[in-house]
Amino acid sequence: MPHDGHDHSHSLLPSDPELRVRALESILVNKGLVDPAALNVLIDTYENKIGPKNGARVVAKSWTDPEFRARLQDDASAAIADLGYVGRQGEHMVAVENTPEQHNMVVCTLCSCYPWPVLGIPPAWYKSDAYRARAVREPRAVLSEFGVSLLPDQKIRVWDSTAEIRYLVIPMRPEGSEGMPEDELAALVTRDSMIGTGLVSV
Amino acid sequence: MSRIHDMGGRQGDGPVPEIDMEELFHADWEKQTLALNLAAGALGKWNIDASRHSRELLAPKDYAAFSYFEKWVSALTDLLVQTECLSEDDLNQQALRAAGTTPAALSAKTLRAENVAAAMSKGGPSLRESGPAPLYSVGDQVMTHSHNPNPVVPGGHTRLPQYAMGRVGRIVQRHGNHVLPDTNAHFAGENPEPLYAVEFDAKTLWGSAAEDNADTMVLDLWQSYLKPVTT
Structure with missing residues (x-):
């Protein structure tokens, strides 16, 4: 096991990260521990198949279907699983609703925990030191960098994902969206609005 | 005191970077790193907490200097050695492995392409x-x-x-x-x-x-x- 202050095993591999990955991959493939075809499927899954469109459907359904909304608030894991979004980094879901009194925002200060089945893998900014360090201490300053301005009486609740619970922000339904069908509403819902660093507009 | 990964509230970081970046990856090797982590994790030799901790064990100067996926590939290497999936000898000799070497047969635990969807859907409830x-x-x-x-x-x-x-x-x-x-x-x-x-x-x-x-x-x-x- 590596210990603090000692050389780590990874230093035996090339220091250029691209070469480092390539070296490690070839070692693992040569030993039969990794199936190269599985790597391609994994990349395709998280690059093309699983992404924020899933979460947008959850949000739009919550806006239009009061029964679903109640289930989502009561047991988000089950309600989201019913739509087919399950698995790694979404095992235990909680949905938090924005209201005129409260805005919700999600961060992982210790690493980069993020609800993969509904949002895909996190964007670079979510994993940045600046977001991780600042979102809990000065969420309003961070939001202003995203161009988000809150209502005068809205307080902020920042959720730091320190366990395996994954939080999905349900943004407020925008004015002017009355009567829109679920799929049109889903198209309005942005990834950032489900992290709490964006708002939904028509 | 804490470790370098524990940065919530820290002073001194500038504006949040790459807010408008559309792509999820900067380069193909980042995608390979993500996939390699998931595939190696499926060997079942460690748990998600051990993999987080392996990143936290990076030297503070490396943690601060490495990009996100650079941390991942480096910590994954350390974890593979820690759990005896690989030896340091394997790492040392990698340069000698000629391209075109016939790989060993896939181990029983190796994640196959056809099992990826099921494995990711199953996840790891805590x-x-x-x-x-x-x-x-x-x-x-x-x-x-x-x-x-x-x-x-x-x-x-x-x-x-x-x-x-x-x-x-x-x-x-x-x-x-x-x-x-x-x-x-x-x-x-x-x-x-x-x-x-x-x-x-x-x-x-x-x-x-x-x-x-x-x-x-x-x-x-x-x-x-x-x-x-x-x-």
């Missing part, structure tokens, strides 16, 4: 039926430990961030019993215990520097991180 009964109810006030609460390794893995140590908050949700990362990361057992969402007032955490006294921060914390507050 909720457990066993463990102690909850001591706290929604609305109760609690105080967090003022130092790293890890019960098995001094300075070991914990999910109690430094910015919330020794502070008073209130329970807002009970999540049931979950695997305790502090022991699981060190392969010292799952030891599930009650997990709570604990809400802290911004002023409690940041004092007069709080942006707005009405704002709050909520953290998911295990029962052994908490002490009762008598009111």
Whole structure:
């Protein structure tokens, strides 16, 4: 096991990260521990198949279907699983609703925990030191960098994902969206609005 | 004191970078790193807490200098050696392996392409039926430990961030019993215990520097991180 202050095993591999990955991959493939075809499927899954469109459907359904909304608030894991979004980094879901009194925002200060089945893998900014360090201490300053301005009486609740619970922000339904069908509403819902660093507009 | 990954509240970082970046990856090797982590994780030789801890064990200068996926590939290498999937000799000799070497047959545990969807859909739930009964109810006030609460390794893995140590908050949700990362990361057992969402007032955490006294921060914390507050 590596210990603090000692050389780590990874230093035996090339220091250029691209070469480092390539070296490690070839070692693992040569030993039969990794199936190269599985790597391609994994990349395709998280690059093309699983992404924020899933979460947008959850949000739009919550806006239009009061029964679903109640289930989502009561047991988000089950309600989201019913739509087919399950698995790694979404095992235990909680949905938090924005209201005129409260805005919700999600961060992982210790690493980069993020609800993969509904949002895909996190964007670079979510994993940045600046977001991780600042979102809990000065969420309003961070939001202003995203161009988000809150209502005068809205307080902020920042959720730091320190366990395996994954939080999905349900943004407020925008004015002017009355009567829109679920799929049109889903198209309005942005990834950032489900992290709490964006708002939904028509 | 804490480790370098524990950066919540830290001063000195500039604006949030790459807010408008559309792509999820900067380069193909980042995609390979993600896939390699998931495929190697499926070997079942470690758990998610151990993999987080392996990144935290990077030297502070490396943690600060490495890009995100650079941390991942480096920590993954260390973990593969730690769990004896690979030897340092394997790493040393990699340069000698000529391209075109016939790979060994896939091991029984190797994640096959056709099993990827099922493996990712299955995930790794941390909720457990066993463990102690909850001591706290929604609305109760609690105080967090003022130092790293890890019960098995001094300075070991914990999910109690430094910015919330020794502070008073209130329970807002009970999540049931979950695997305790502090022991699981060190392969010292799952030891599930009650997990709570604990809400802290911004002023409690940041004092007069709080942006707005009405704002709050909520953290998911295990029962052994908490002490009762008598009111």
